[in-house]
Amino acid sequence: MTNRSLVAVDGLTVAFPAGPGAGDGLVRAVDGLSFTLPPGGSLGIVGESGSGKSTAAYALLGLHRGTGAHVTGSVTVAGHDVTAAGEAELRRLRGGAAAMVFQDPLSSLDPYQAVGDQIAEVYRVHRKDASRRAARARATEVLDRVGIPDAARRARSRPHEFSGGMRQRALIAMALACEPRLLVADEPTTALDVTVQAQILGLLRELRAETGMGLILVTHDLGVAAGSVDELLVMKDGRAVEHAPVHEVLDAPRETYTRDLLAAVPRVNVRREGIRTPTGDDTVLLEAAGLRREFGRGKRAVTAVDGVSLTVRAGETVGVVGESGSGKTTLGRMLVRLLEPTGGELRYRGRDIGGLKERELRSFRSELQMVFQDPVSSLNPRRSIGESIADPLRAAGKLGEAQITARVRELLERVGLDPGSYHRYPHEFSGGQRQRVGIARALAPEPKLIVCDEPVSALDVTTQAQVVRLLGELQRDLGLALVFIAHDLAVVRQVSDRLIVMRGGKIVEEGPADAVYERPRHAYTQGLLAAVPVPEAPRGPAADTARRSPAA
Known part of the structure; x- marks a missing residue:
């Protein structure tokens, strides 16, 4: 570790209570993580869901305080000892020296307050001598900087009046209001289409080049990380399994897990395997x-x-x-x-x-059935998954209860879930498992x-x-x-x-x-x-300019 590091993480462990029925122990979401980030540097943290990426990112700003999490190890950000800091020091850090852009901007913004007012509020918290007029002017300035058209007028708009890409830009503007030295971006482009995604990533590169801020980008998409950061840290089960310059990880990954991640990335230039063959039924x-x-x-x-x-x-x-x-x-x-x-x-x-x-x-x-985008909102949280899958079968009125139960268990097995999970609730499943439940429900009426x-x-x-x-x-x-x-x-x-x-x-x-x-x-x-990102590290001087800020 060096005193010149913008971020220094040493032996970070974040553990959560196992919960009822899972024993009295702790579940380690992050386990002994260590890394450094120089001033102006950029690091991508990648891995599957549940690998500990976001948990580690939250720990950088002390966001696990008051959640019941057990945090050990050392985290220093912009000279602040995060693990030992009091609440007053953490408030100075958050939004001031370091800022975070969250994955879902709609849930991160106050739906009742104008976007410009929310940015101005952040600015006044960290600039005690700023007047309301100066704070509003700063809000308009940063909204204009992140590419919001007619920023002075749109500053008076509420979040629901912005598109998904514009809301993400507004969150970035809020993070930039106090000119932080570090920006932590947690899956900032996950739900965006490819052109808006490209715009957001381009914006982050421009801002780094202009301000010299450091960037930690949390993402599951290696294509997104490839053109945006200098180094990659690959996480699995809370641990770092590989950490190296981005071109080394993408060109010659050392670990099997990293190779599997790369192999799973869909390529837009690769043809589909097994194109449909004629079956005689062209109805x-x-x-x-x-x-x-x-x-x-x-x-x-x-x-x-x-x-x-x-x-x-x-x-x-x-x-x-x-x-x-x-x-x-x-x-x-x-x-x-x-x-x-x-x-x-x-x-x-x-x-x-x-x-x-x-x-x-x-x-x-x-x-005619449908599988929806968000399995969380399309499944009733108060009903077991078995009951949700059984609904279309009961509506058809052709099967008795015993037959319906047997059919649901068969469907669960068909989509790769344990038939014994019939009585479990949606919140007990991962995102991919919930999507399998949605597919099973769509398959129920054949x-x-x-x-x-x-x-x-x-x-x-x-x-x-x-x-x-x-x-x-x-x-x-x-x-x-x-x-x-x-x-x-x-x-x-x-x-x-x-x-x-x-x-x-x-x-x-x-x-x-x-x-x-x-x-x-x-x-x-x-x-x-x-605009489709590819999991290949850019090459040459232009690529270095795009990824690195002058301070890197």
Whole structure:
């Protein structure tokens, strides 16, 4: 350790009580972690969910205080001994010398307070002599710096009036308000589409170059880390398994775990394995013609989907990609009639279902199912997973309770979960396991077509690969047709036979997946593909300039 380090971590251990039924011991989320970061340096902390990445990041700012966590070891940040600091010193550190950007900006911002007021409040806490006017001016200044258009006006907006990318920029602006020496970014791009993700990462590089601040980037995406940091620290089960310059880790990883992480990263330039082979059944299951959906009325009406036409055949996968706001999710919900179209036609097996009322739709519900993006909000936290999976079976009214229970246990096993977990609740499962529960529920009524809406967007790369592999196996075994909606073009390529690219509610390009990926015709598609991060370290002087600040 050196006194010149911006961050010095030595033997950090963070343990939590095991909880009821798990014994009286402690669970070590971080176990003996040590690393340093020089002034102006940048470090990526990567690993699977549960590896301890975020727990370690929180410890840098003393955010485990008051949570029941047992923290030992030494953490020094910008000259502050975090583990020994009192509350007053920690308040000076947080937002002043060091700041954090959290994964979910919507839950990190006060929904009732204007964004500019929230930034101004942070500024006045650390600049005691600042007037309200000066704080508001500073809020506008940093919002403008992070690329919020018409910053003075948007400073008066509340978080729900910002897009996901703009909210993330607002959080970065708040973190920058007091010119910190260290920025800790915890999965800052996880739920963003590729172009907004590229903008946020570019912004972080620019800010480092201008201010000389250090950066610790926590991410499960090695492609995101590759072009953003100087060094990588790979974590597994709370421990550091590899720590080296980014090009060494990516080019010649020493540890098997690191090699497995790299192998699990989907590549946008790699063709899908096992393209669907003709089965003799080329039935058109679902057909949309001129599908349209508007929200609101009159001059305030917003057209989310504007004249979309597509077909989905038995056993094929149609990928749907586009930026946030392109209409992907609205289209998916209309295809399974969770939203009623305001125009156009929607036919299932030749039957017009676009205008059917709920009672008339019941006979189709079993054949058209959906897997939602967020399994946490789509599962009832007060009901066991077994009960949630059983719901569509009970609604069909064709099986007795014993048969339903047996079917649910069979489904749990089919998606790779323990059938004995029938009576467990959603909070007792990891993100990937909850997504498997969502898939099991969609499979319960034996559908012919499943719409998957961003089913892997919040999962780490190895869990993503497992869920994608599971969907492929189910499709082959059960003859399912899939509509796979995602903003991650690399993931979509691994599953799709055909691809649809949406922008502004319209289809701008479509065709066989490999043809669109390898020979995109539309400039928008070309831009999306160019923005996809790759798990390869940049080379040459330009790459060094992009990653490093003058102080590095």
